[in-house]
Amino acid sequence: MARVDYQGNAGTFRTHRTLPPDVLAVWKEAVVRAAGPAPGRVLDLGAGTGGFLEPLADWFGAAVVAVEPSAAMRDEAARAGLTGRHPYVGAWAESLPVRTGSVDVAWLSTVIHQVDDRDQVFRELRRVVRPGGVVALRGFLADVPATGLLGAFPGTERVAATFPSTGEVVASGQRAGFTVRHVEDVVEPWRVELPAWRAGVRDLRHVDSWCRALTDAEIAEGLRSVEAAYAGVDGPIASDVTLRLLVVG
Numbered sequence: 001m002a003r004v005d006y007q008g009n010a011g012t013f014r015t016h017r018t019l020p021p022d023v024l025a026v027w028k029e030a031v032v033r034a035a036g037p038a039p040g041r042v043l044d045l046g047a048g049t050g051g052f053l054e055p056l057a058d059w060f061g062a063a064v065v066a067v068e069p070s071a072a073m074r075d076e077a078a079r080a081g082l083t084g085r086h087p088y089v090g091a092w093a094e095s096l097p098v099r100t101g102s103v104d105v106a107w108l109s110t111v112i113h114q115v116d117d118r119d120q121v122f123r124e125l126r127r128v129v130r131p132g133g134v135v136a137l138r139g140f141l142a143d144v145p146a147t148g149l150l151g152a153f154p155g156t157e158r159v160a161a162t163f164p165s166t167g168e169v170v171a172s173g174q175r176a177g178f179t180v181r182h183v184e185d186v187v188e189p190w191r192v193e194l195p196a197w198r199a200g201v202r203d204l205r206h207v208d209s210w211c212r213a214l215t216d217a218e219i220a221e222g223l224r225s226v227e228a229a230y231a232g233v234d235g236p237i238a239s240d241v242t243l244r245l246l247v248v249g
């Protein structure tokens with residue numbers, strides 16, 4: 001599938017995809033337990049609009065460097081006031097402008113399914129992550145089905161099959177010299193207002209990795225079935241979403 005173009009959508013991405021505090025709290029617990037400590041430097045690779053920068057700095061008490069190839073995403077991070085506090089470098093994961101052995105933890109949140117050359121990305125990660133350091137991935141993976149409200153959309157199994165599996169990601173890591181340290185399914189407790197959620201689906205129709213691969217009919221059917229299921233419900237709806245944490249080192 002063609003590369004995602006975030007031009008014109010980065011602000012919407014930040015609005016709908018920035019993790020709320022309750023969701024960040026479960027990731028903090030899981031990531032610090034599985035990947036910490038990181039005394040020196042954390043690399044946020046494919047940092048997008050920067051929603052993990054302050055959390056990573058807080059979780060690890062470390063300096064955070066962001067690498068993000070999309071100018072639209074970097075500009076949006078700048079508008080959010082994040083680029084002054086953390087270096088925000090325009091580059092691709094396949095060729096990192098980062099010193100060899102200078103990173104304690106590399107964090108990739110919903111990035112690995114988008115990269116063109118996964119083996120090359122892991123070779124670069126092996127180079128920049130110091131011996132004893134780790135790579136922690138929050139993944140959209142083929143063997144983790146769509147959950148939460150997204151599970152109501154027909155066609156998500158087909159979309160999931162376009163993502164790499166855990167085994168394929170692990171194999172790329174192993175070819176670069178990493179071994180698996182930890183695998184965990186993290187349940188994100190999203191609580192969403194239906195109108196805002198519906199707007200998110202529509203606004204990110206051609207950007208979100210799940211939505212863009214669904215057909216218009218599948219999107220319409222998913223929206224219809226969620227609205228029918230929650231008709232008359234006033235207030236936030238629980239949408240627990242499972243993503244996999246994979247740590248290699």
Ligand SMILES: C[S@@+](CC[C@H](N)C(=O)[O-])C[C@H]1O[C@@H](n2cnc3c(N)ncnc32)[C@H](O)[C@@H]1O
Pocket residue numbers: 017045046047048049050051052067068069070073091092093094108109110111114115116
């Ligand atoms: C779904 S967004 C996730 C952004 C952020 N990590 C987050 O969780 O909010 C995927 C990001 O990966 C970036 N990306 C895609 N391919 C990449 C590559 N080869 N190297 C580095 N970043 C890449 C995109 O530009 C985009 O910002």
